[in-house]
Amino acid sequence: MSTTYEYYSRNRRRKHRSLTLNRRDFMRASLVVPAGAALYFGYSALRGNPVRAGIVGTGNEGCQAMIDQSPPGYLKYVAYHDIRPSQIARGRRSFVSLYGPAEGNTVRFFDKYEAMLADPEIEAIVIATPLWTHAKLAIQALKAGKHVFCEKLMAHNITEAKAMVRAADQAGKLLGIGHQRHYSLLYADAVKNIEQGALGEVKFIRAFWHRNNALLDPKTNELRDAWKPTIPTEDEAIRSHVKDWGYDSLEQLVRWRLFDRTGGGLMAELGSHQLDACSIFLGHEHPVAVSGLGGVQFYKDDREAFDHVYCNFEFAGGKVVSYSSINTNQMEGYGEVVMGTRGTMMVLNERDVSIYNESDPKKKERAMAQSAATPTSAADTSNKAIKETTKISKPGEATMYSAASTGGYAAAASKSSEVVSRGYKEELEHFAYCIRHPEEGQKLRCDGRVGLADAVMALAANVAIKKGQRLEFKESWYDPASTDVPDEVPKNLDLARSVPTRQKSLPV
Ligand SMILES: NC(=O)c1ccc[n+]([C@@H]2O[C@H](COP(=O)([O-])OP(=O)(O)OC[C@H]3O[C@@H](n4cnc5c(N)ncnc54)[C@H](O)[C@@H]3O)[C@@H](O)[C@H]2O)c1
Structure with missing residues (x-):
């Protein structure tokens, strides 16, 4: 059994070695396929x-x-x-x-x-x-x-x-x-992979947005916190007027994410993106229930927004989406790990997608049996499509990003120059x-x-967490x-x- 560190470094190596199409490649492809998106x-x-x-x-x-x-x-x-x-x-x-x-x-x-x-x-x-x-x-x-x-x-x-x-x-x-993930080619293709059965039956998604604000800012030597920016001196001119726009103070206007009346905390700001992605992966299914916990576990100031949140969404058929957003470790960055009976798809930082096949000791026998049978059902046909568009790796290894739905882009990917778009x-x-x-x-x-359905997920989670x-x-x-x-x-x-x-x- 390998340690988490070994797992990540091994997978990083594998990804470099065998993952051929990432978001950048995808967007490069848009250059050679006019108006790709x-x-x-x-x-x-x-x-x-x-x-x-x-x-x-x-x-x-x-x-x-x-x-x-x-x-x-x-x-x-x-x-x-x-x-x-x-x-x-x-x-x-x-x-x-x-x-x-x-x-x-x-x-x-x-x-x-x-x-x-x-x-x-x-x-x-x-x-x-x-x-x-x-x-x-x-x-x-x-x-x-x-x-x-x-x-x-x-x-x-x-x-x-x-x-x-x-x-x-x-x-x-x-x-x-x-x-914006609704307009990301990377996510669109990830969904196609799931729809075509590349992962098998999906029962669990782990989504996360992890940052480490405990690392001191090298410039100021202070704790990092993008949610608590310095107030620009020119904004002092409106300090006495901010109540006209409904703010209690200039600090609340500039650092609105920290306060309950003006912001919605980590679930609204970060979690909503990933819950949105998970809901896309699960075909816009509505959750059955959510439970959660969290708190201000790190910062010591007057903020109301929790700096650590954790929640579990239950879906029909025993499916679960587990989400965490923390401010004290950035090892994983942000992304979604979709776990199915045939494979795992990792979508990281809106940039990289990799698919890892499940180790299958009976793979050869199954492949032989499968090739002997003529596809008759819709499921069989879609399995065939996967074989054509996905380079199947050895058990446990990363496959290339299949680009199942955009074969043309995948083919063109290596030829073009860089364009990056998150949607x-x-x-x-x-x-x-x-x-x-x-x-x-x-x-x-x-x-x-x-948008309402995404807001329901994020804000219901906030209630459960609180x-x-x-x-x-x-x-x-x-x-x-x-x-x-x-x-x-x-x-x-x-x-x-x-x-x-x-x-x-x-x-x-
Ligand atoms: N889609 C994404 O990936 C993404 C990323 C970051 C932020 N956002 C969203 O964008 C929105 C803005 O976030 P931000 O990071 O730019 O915040 P920000 O504080 O940098 O900018 C907000 C701007 O709104 C102005 N403003 C405040 N109250 C106003 C009012 N009543 N009338 C007119 N202007 C007013 C402020 O002066 C400020 O310039 C938020 O809803 C945030 O969640 C989305």
Whole structure:
């Protein structure tokens, strides 16, 4: 029996030796297969003018993902709004860098969100603000007749997430939620592997996002904590105004992830990504129950957000997803390990996928018996497909990433130069494509209802973790028209009530 260290180092070696296609390779392939992701996800080049968009929130995600990785041929920013001077300036720098100085400086800054919404030129609003603001900003935009793309987690509580879905339905506008794995070719292919039976029957998924903030920052010699950034001096200018935007303090505005009223902790920020991935792997099945535990086990300050969380989701048929997010060890990074009767798939850091076959002492006999039999059932046919697309390794070894669904890309992978995408560009491309081409009736891969289901998983887990209890899921939690929710109902229900549960046209 090998130690964990030996296991990892051996597997690392194997991966280098035999894993031939990783995310980078995949994206390289997109270069030689024009509009690779678009083709893969069923859309094409946008016909007509790019969708004119405004963005609210030009912080880290707003600038680094929603602007820097936006697809100018599909979506063009014409306006933006933020409230922190440092981030307003940062937004401008991002537009200049994306569009060049002449055009970047014409992207209009609005100091009032309502004024940006009133601009008839703007067709869509991208939201990249702290969690607790999502529902309000999204519902305002939908009511103003804009399509909305809102960063994950969809909302701070399920009551407001449901109101967002209803607002989109009533406005007849698109609501996309930014769980980018729905537009990652790497994940799409991982799902194909599972669907085609490469792993056999899956009973257990272990998902994790582990960071080590105990290692001192070499520059400051202090504990690392991306959730507690230094407050830029230029933001001091708004210290006395932050209450106008609903914040208790400038610290809460800048470090919103640390506080329950403004953030949703590790499950909302990190866990939701992996629960989303697991739900994709399990065919969007809803869990039966969740139990959990956690706490502030490491930091010694006034934070409310737990720095260690652990939870187990039970699914029908005895399937379990076990999730952990910790701040004191980074050995594994982040990813999902999907364990089936025939093999294990490891998806690590949104970058590498490897499949390890289960050791099968009867493999030869089974292979011989299998080749003698003519495939008749659908299952037999899919097994045949796997053999054709997967290089089967020796028992226990890593196979190459099969690229079962994208043989063309796999073939092209080694020839092209580097392009890396985690799905941000593609999610915005498809959002814009669906706005411009409604006649095609395409559906967003992560729309409000999918985002709601992800929010239910993350926020129900938070309840289980906080109470240290097992919580059984109810189907009504996923129904936008039901007031039934797993988490705390907001004290002020004005926002949720501003979007009635039934559309006026429906009989009551
Ligand atoms: N999909 C992903 O992989 C991913 C990764 C990181 C963050 N996110 C999400 O993106 C969102 C933003 O995260 P971030 O890391 O960029 O945070 P951030 O603090 O860096 O940026 C938030 C920005 O919103 C602005 N803001 C705050 N309240 C506002 C208000 N009422 N009106 C207008 N602007 C306001 C802030 O000034 C700031 O510029 C969060 O929902 C987060 O969960 C998603």
